[in-house]
Amino acid sequence: xxxxxxxxxxxxxxxxxxxPPIFDGTDVAASRAxxxxxxxxxxxxxxxxxVEDRLLEASGRSVPIRVYSTGSGKPxxxxxxxxxxxxxxDLDTHDRFCSRIARDTGRVVVSVDxxxxxxxxxxxxxxxxxxxxxxxxxxxxxxxxxxxATAGDSAGANxxxxxxxxxxxxxxxxxxxxxxxxxxxxxxxxxxxxQNATGYRLTRSDIDAFEEAYAADEDRADPRMSPLYGDxxxxxxxxxxxxxxxxxxxxxxxxxxxxxKAGVDVTLRAYPTLIHGFFGMAGISKACxxxxxxxxxxxxxxx
Numbered sequence: 648x649x650x651x652x653x654x655x656x657x658x659x660x661x662x663x664x665x666x667p668p669i670f671d672g673t674d675v676a677a678s679r680a681x682x683x684x685x686x687x688x689x690x691x692x693x694x695x696x697x698v699e700d701r702l703l704e705a706s707g708r709s710v711p712i713r714v715y716s717t718g719s720g721k722p723x724x725x726x727x728x729x730x731x732x733x734x735x736x737d738l739d740t741h742d743r744f745c746s747r748i749a750r751d752t753g754r755v756v757v758s759v760d761x762x763x764x765x766x767x768x769x770x771x772x773x774x775x776x777x778x779x780x781x782x783x784x785x786x787x788x789x790x791x792x793x794x795x796a797t798a799g800d801s802a803g804a805n806x807x808x809x810x811x812x813x814x815x816x817x818x819x820x821x822x823x824x825x826x827x828x829x830x831x832x833x834x835x836x837x838x839x840x841x842q843n844a845t846g847y848r849l850t851r852s853d854i855d856a857f858e859e860a861y862a863a864d865e866d867r868a869d870p871r872m873s874p875l876y877g878d879x880x881x882x883x884x885x886x887x888x889x890x891x892x893x894x895x896x897x898x899x900x901x902x903x904x905x906x907x908k909a910g911v912d913v914t915l916r917a918y919p920t921l922i923h924g925f926f927g928m929a930g931i932s933k934a935c936x937x938x939x940x941x942x943x944x945x946x947x948x949x950x
Contacts, residue, residue, distance in 0.1 A: 650847075650892055651920040653932035658922070661848060669849060670734055672856035675765065679735045686740035689927060693746040700738070703759075705778035711760035712779065713738045714790065715749040722793025723754035723822075723950035726780050728810075730801030730827075730924075732857030733764045733772050744800060744927055748825075751943035754950055755791025756798075757783060761806070765860040772861070773871045776806045777813050784819045794822035794950050796883075800926055801895070802857070804829030808874035808902065811883055821883035823949035825942060827926050828890055829899050831875040833858050834867040837897035847892045849923040854894055875902050879909035886945045888926070888938070891919035914945055 650658065670678045697716040702709040725748055729741035738760045749756040761775035784795055797814075799807035804826040811824040844851035862872060870877030875898065885906055889899040896917075903915040918925065918938050929936035 648891065648919045650922065651932055651934040653934065654920070654922055654925070654928065657928070657931055658846070658848065668856075669853045670732060670856045670860075671852065672859060675734065682731060682735040683737070683740055686927070689743070689930065693743070693750050696746055696749055703779055703782060705782040706774070708775075708778075710775055710779050711738065713742075713745065713758040713760075715745050715756040715758070716791070717749055717753050719753035721753040722791060723752065723796070724783065724787055724791035724793060725752065725754055725756045725796045725798050725946070725950075726783055727756055727758045728761065728776050728797070728799035728803035728806040729758065730799065730803045732853065733769075733802045733861040734857055735763070736803075741800070741803075741927070743930075747926075747929065747939055748798060748943055748946070751940065752947040752950060754793070754947070757790055765863075768863040769861050769865050769872050772806060773809055777810050780810050780814065781817065781819055784814075795819075796821060796823040796825065796946060796950060798825035798827070798946065799829070800827035801923065802830055802861075805831065805874065808885075809871045809877070811885070812870060812874060812877045815881050815883070823884045823886065823946055824882075825886045825946045826899070826902075827888045827942070828893050828895050828923050829887065829902065830895055831873065831898045831902040833862055833873045835875070835898065837901070839896035839898075840894045843892050843894045843896065847894075847922045849894060851894050875905060879906045879911055882906060882909070882911045884912035884914075884949050886914045886916065886942060888916045888918070888942055890921040890923055890925055891917070892921065893923040895923060916942060916945070
């Protein structure tokens with residue numbers, strides 16, 4: 648199947664503009680600025696939501712968070728971790744992601760602004776995300792109450808998957824984890840990383856640079872970094888979304904298969920015509936919008 652036509656138009660525009668790599672491992676500040684500019688230009692957050700920035704005191708440090716509420720009164724809380732290769736991205740770049748999840752599910756969404764590499768390599772991001780999730784879990788009534796879920800996209804989905812494993816080990820009950828095109832294995836190699844190495848915005852070179860900045864000299868098979876190597880038994884229900892033209896497609900699929908074999912309640916959603924980042928492209932593509940709606944509906948069923 649060819650790339651979704653609306654998405655292909657975007658790719659053609661990016662190519663015509665001669666856009667630089669998302670991250671080549673050199674100028675971190677410039678990469679963050681470019682990523683932020685592109686993200687904010689793509690779409691604003693949805694209107695009609697109550698949005699509040701807070702500081703969460705967790706494990707001895709202040710972690711910035713943003714809380715989204717529709718005021719629906721439906722109980723339930725989703726803790727979201729943004730993507731950006733552990734290097735770029737922030738609360739603003741993923742505002743529309745969290746707005747969409749809050750609007751579609753009617754639940755409170757808490758977005759976590761974890762520390763970024765290379766200034767703060769592994770396990771800083773993981774530590775912040777676990778500290779935030781566990782602190783929120785202990786005080787759910789200050790957020791959306793009800794059941795607790797986690798979600799993330801790309802590197803954020805990597806963090807959500809890893810934190811879900813820790814939650815199981817620590818007795819923190821999660822209703823579900825929504826993993827949007829996750830990084831699950833920083834050690835392995837996959838056909839999709841070769842097939843989709845260039846031409847679909849996120850490139851294999853970007854991924855290599857992101858992983859080098861985040862992993863540094865640490866063991867890449869550490870389940871906190873590569874959740875594919877963690878124990879899958881007893882994990883919460885998990886929704887995994889993969890895109891056909893994404894370098895990360897195969898490792899996301901592999902993670903879903905590992906969970907399924909372990910008896911975990913898994914929903915694998917494969918979108919063969921879409922690219923990495925499609926959840927944030929709903930404003931430019933009907934296919935992306937339909938995929939986002941399906942995934943938020945999946946999440947809502949567990950909440």
